[in-house]
Amino acid sequence: MDISSIVSVDALGKPCIGNSPKELFAFGHLIRETEKLILELFGRGLVSGTTHTCLGQEICQMSVVRALNDPDDYVLSNHRNHGHFLTYSGDCLGLVAEIMGRQTGVCGGYGGSQHLAFRNFHSNGVQAGMTGIGVGLAHALKSRSSRGIVAIVIGDGTLGEGLLYESMNLASIWNVPVLFVVEHNGIAQTTYTRDTIGGDIVARGLAFGLSAWRLSDRDEDFSAQVERVVEDMRESRRPGMLVIDTGRMGPHSKGDDLRDVDERDEITASDPLKALRARCAADDVKAIESACQVFLAQVEKAAMESPLAGFDQPPEHSFKPALQIDCPAADSSAANVRLALNDALGKLLEHDESVVLLGEDLHDPYGGAFKVTVGLSDKYKHRVVSTPISEAGITGAGIGLAMAGKKPIVEIMFADFLTLCMDQIYNHAVKFPGMFVDSAVPIVIRAPCGGRRGYGPTHSQSLENIFISVPGLDRHLWKSSTQNRPVADQCLSLLAESHTFP
Ligand SMILES: Cc1ncc(C[n+]2csc(CCOP(=O)(O)OP(=O)(O)O)c2C)c(N)n1
Ligand SMILES: [Mg+2]
Known part of the structure; x- marks a missing residue:
């Protein structure tokens, strides 16, 4: 599926998303519209199970993955992974078809929304389950003197998992290039994380001897700041922790949002994608939105035409x-x-x-x-x-x-x-x-x-x-x-x- 009307891709298929408002908006918009399409397919009964969208968090999800430009870099993601996956692979059809359980899906339709894979990208739905794995991958990179980095993305609710702290400690004593990225949207499913996180988040990273940063995706300069974090990691080869303040606009998965309207309106009002759109020329916005619409119509058609995965057969x-x-x-x-x-x-x-x-x-x-x-x-x-x-x-x-x-x-x-x-x-x-x-x-x-x-x-x-x-x-x-x-x-x-x- 040719994505070139929206973004160019490198030799490995990774989208090359520059730092200008226009490029960031174009890709962020593609992520948002892809997820809206997925929700619409749910509404039409074409998808079963559930899915976790990153509506409102697109710029946050793009940020670190976008900046990872070494072929050896790894991304380990979680249940809320669509933005990470699309930024790494550019594969809208692979994502939509996967969630629909179709054979053209990136995992042949067996994985579904939470289990996506493409080259060095892997996601799994067990909170913090990928953290030790990421440290092992980074250990392997270090042993072959690679320039690669491993980014492990978790949500703030996952700060409650013990394995995370075992992994941060291992990363520290082995001094391996792992970046623990915490997407801090203030909520875990329906529970506010202010009620579940004791002490200071960044201090957790510092206590383990990690470099630590805290940024906000509402900041105009956010994407460039994340690039600098990644460059710092690339040079130092040391483990780090990056906390990103962001806002979840949609429900946790589908229909499970207990927050009142005022609170949700407030998050929507500070939507960083909307802010980027406002910084683009009107003609550019129009061209981007129309190219995206055409492209996603092709994606939907191809996904619908793909046969369903055969669940009576084990994957070969x-x-x-x-x-x-x-x-x-x-x-x-x-x-x-x-x-x-x-x-x-x-x-x-x-x-x-x-x-x-x-x-x-x-x-x-x-x-x-x-x-x-x-x-x-x-x-x-x-x-x-x-x-x-x-x-x-x-x-x-x-x-x-x-x-x-x-x-x-x-x-x-x-x-x-x-x-x-x-x-x-x-x-x-x-x-x-x-x-x-x-x-x-x-x-x-x-x-x-x-x-x-x-x-x-x-x-x-x-x-x-x-x-x-x-x-x-x-x-x-x-x-x-x-x-x-x-x-x-x-x-x-x-x-x-x-x-x-x-
Ligand atoms: C070990 C484990 N416990 C519980 C769940 C169920 N669960 C899925 S997502 C989620 C909330 C995660 O919150 P957070 O880490 O803040 O990420 P966010 O959804 O906000 O991106 C929970 C409890 C799970 N997938 N894994
Ligand atoms: Mg959260």
């Missing part, structure tokens, strides 16, 4: 061939499970530079609570990483590393604490290959379980039954009572196969 892209690591056999004479694992991990680190070990207390001379990594951190200093006590955060970081081509092996000190990783496994790792056409998540999560050592009810459980019910998860259980040869061999082949699914 979920089942990619496994990647392989060329690695010699493990030491079959290892005296016990620990030594067999140590040998297998050592061989993997030696034979594939993309293998990374994350876990608590892995460093030498300690070598992990069960001594599985002894000798490895001394030898592979930057690839055997002792982490904070942040099980969800490091699982998320592992997913991000895996998405960026690494082969992470995350050690959870005791299997009991896999419960803390559950959302990252259940709602992220195993779903991404099905949700996002080009995503593989070759992560291995390893944890000792079972007891008989007197560790008690929170350190001795066997939780395999929980994971049996996780679709898309390969499960392997090795018993220390079995011979060690199969343990070593299985460990090596499991890790070496580097599965699409974890």
